[in-house]
Amino acid sequence: MGNSEKQRIGIVGAGAAGLAAAWSLGRSGRFDVSVYEAAAHVGGVATTRGVSLPGRDAVRVNDQVLLGTPSYRNTARFFEEFGFSLSPTRLRVAMGTGEARWSTARATPFIARMRPEIRRFRRTLELVRRAPMPLFLAIPIDAVLRAGRFSADFRHRVLYPLMSLFFASGVDSARVPAAVVAGLFLDEDSRLFDLDAETFLAPSTPITFFPDLAEVYARVAAALNARVHTDAEVLSVVRSAQGVRIERRGGAPEELDAILIACSAERALPLLADASPLERLALRGVTYQDVTLVTHTDADYIRHHYGDDPGNGTQYYVRNAPHDMTRLEISINLGSCQPWLPEGAELSVFQTFDPLDTIRADKVLFTRRTRHNRATPGYFLRVLPLLRRIQGRRRTSFAGAYLMFNNHENAIVSGLAAADHLGAPYPFSEEPAARLQFERYRRAVYG
Ligand SMILES: Cc1cc2nc3c(=O)[nH]c(=O)nc-3n(C[C@H](O)[C@H](O)[C@H](O)COP(=O)(O)OP(=O)(O)OC[C@H]3O[C@@H](n4cnc5c(N)ncnc54)[C@H](O)[C@@H]3O)c2cc1C
The missing domain is CATH 3.50.50.60 (FAD/NAD(P)-binding domain)
Known part of the structure; x- marks a missing residue:
């Protein structure tokens, strides 16, 4: 032609x-x-950025799109056409602080207390999936969980922090249609999170990292x-x-x-x-919401506000604002999300979404303002x-x-x-x- x-x-x-x-x-x-x-x-x-760190060679990091799941099959096939592949690994999160802490590393007393609600949550999602689709597309997950008398702790300290990895904010997680949430946890082909009766998020939840x-x-x-x-x-x-x-x-x-x-x-x-x-x-x-992403090397911020050792391989941290549990702050250990860096590499490059506290100015590498559409x-x-x-x-x-x-x-x-x-x-x-x-x-x- x-x-x-x-x-x-x-x-x-x-x-x-x-x-x-x-x-x-x-x-x-x-x-x-x-x-x-x-x-x-x-x-x-x-995007992928080169970051220069004191005393070491510059490294490249994907700094916005980081994580996929094995269900990203079109992405995988598309990348294959150009000689690239996705790298399989497991999702590692540390949620909450103090007594409300839970993580994929170990079952904490807090998550043990949540177990009856975790089991009920699965049953609730199964009911949602059995209902005709438009019904639970019209109802936000928060309305379903409130009607089912789920505690504020379960909603705001367990479920929404995890969903915020996908929806970038805790407030928005509460408004996501119940049918969509059911898909995130239960869909055979495209679920993101594996539910576990003991730990909420199964420590074996598979994810994939992107190449450069x-x-x-x-x-x-x-x-x-x-x-x-x-x-x-x-x-x-x-x-x-x-x-x-x-x-x-x-x-x-x-x-x-x-x-x-x-x-x-x-x-x-x-x-x-x-x-x-x-x-x-x-x-x-x-409709869109603004999200500010601060990329920094302030390991003390992570230690202090999440009580986590940045060298232990955690990828995502989420915490609730001290006086408003509906506000969440997400941080990412970028060093744990790059498949070309050795596992557990202590790169000390972090990213914090909409910081609740002050990150040391001399540790800020760069700041991006992005927009996320609302589901x-x-x-x-x-x-x-x-x-x-x-x-x-x-x-x-x-x-x-x-x-x-x-x-x-x-x-x-x-x-x-x-x-x-x-x-x-x-x-x-x-x-x-x-x-x-x-x-x-x-x-x-x-x-
Ligand atoms: C901070 C952040 C983190 C994310 N993390 C993940 C993740 O970990 N995993 C995941 O699966 N997804 C993630 N996403 C979702 C992400 O939106 C998708 O992964 C995807 O890459 C978006 O692709 P797109 O082509 O739809 O939009 P975009 O990547 O936004 O591309 C749109 C393009 O249009 C251009 N453009 C706009 N206006 C004009 C114009 N007038 N003329 C010409 N060009 C124009 C823009 O410059 C841009 O390059 C993330 C998104 C953000 C913002």
Whole structure:
């Protein structure tokens, strides 16, 4: 097929979603693909930074996207295409402080006290899973647990701290639909957490670490059958019966046949100068919260506030604010989350989300401000059906992790699904488990 006969597709955003879509469209040979990325680098929030530490060589660390699960099958297959793999390991957490402490390292008296509620929690989730889906999509987990007379300690010191690893905040964990929480713990194919009657989180809960993500996405971008423009923020998208016209930084306006918008909903809407009322309603419905990430070397902060020895391999720490148990602070031992560093390496590079206390200024390496979309009942019941109605209409498709659950697997699947919808068949059909994730996503987002 000559270039002039190919459909011209523009992709806004070179994160995981945009690049997965570009790869799938490009390899089909039927599309002339251009990717426009606002930043100077590809990969979106999948970043790797070099950090210099006193007295040792600089090391590279993935510093945003860190953890997956064995259910990230499309991610694994996609990475395999470029010679990378995910590294299997086990999830190690230390939650709470003082008498309310629990961890995957050992069963504490606190978690022993919670055992009757842990057993009841499993039964509750089993009931939730047996109910017709829309019912418990409409009800936040906190409402279900309060109705079941679960204690505040169980909800705010056991369950929400663990869920916050996925939803980035304790407040938001309480609002997650009960049906989604049931999936996180019980779904055969995509659960994140293994429930254990004794320890709550099974010490054997499998997770995967990502390879050097900057390297992965640089290699992906270089191998694409597509043009990738960085420092090329798209400023406006205008659709007409004839095609799509985009304006962007660093280049002349371009004419396309269709546009795939693979950035966040809040950045997508302002681009659409001619947004329809439905597009406005759908994209405005996706709500975000700010999260500040401080990357630092303040090991005393971790010792003092979590009572943990940073050299013992714990990956995630979560604690409740002393006077408000609904507020959580998450810290990550970045040294324990990089597969290329030896297990137990005492790198002493940490990351704290929305710090509750002061981290020593001379120990701060860098600070990022990021945005996380919220997974509330309103999102699944009201906003997702609206997003479904704007997909593939007016020469415009949408991809990105925000479209279902904000994780890397979902970002990849969203890109492959958008490409499939445009006419580039889903590439991993030979793998039933990967295909299942894709079909689930397609049903939810395309109907
Ligand atoms: C701090 C943090 C930690 C996370 N940790 C994990 C984790 O451990 N595991 C996990 O599975 N998931 C994690 N996630 C979820 C993460 O969102 C997904 O993993 C995934 O990488 C997101 O990919 P995406 O392509 O949807 O979006 P993004 O990576 O956000 O990519 C969107 C791209 O669009 C670009 N863009 C925006 N506007 C424009 C424009 N106008 N023109 C051109 N380009 C534009 C942006 O610059 C960006 O590069 C984390 C997210 C964050 C923020």
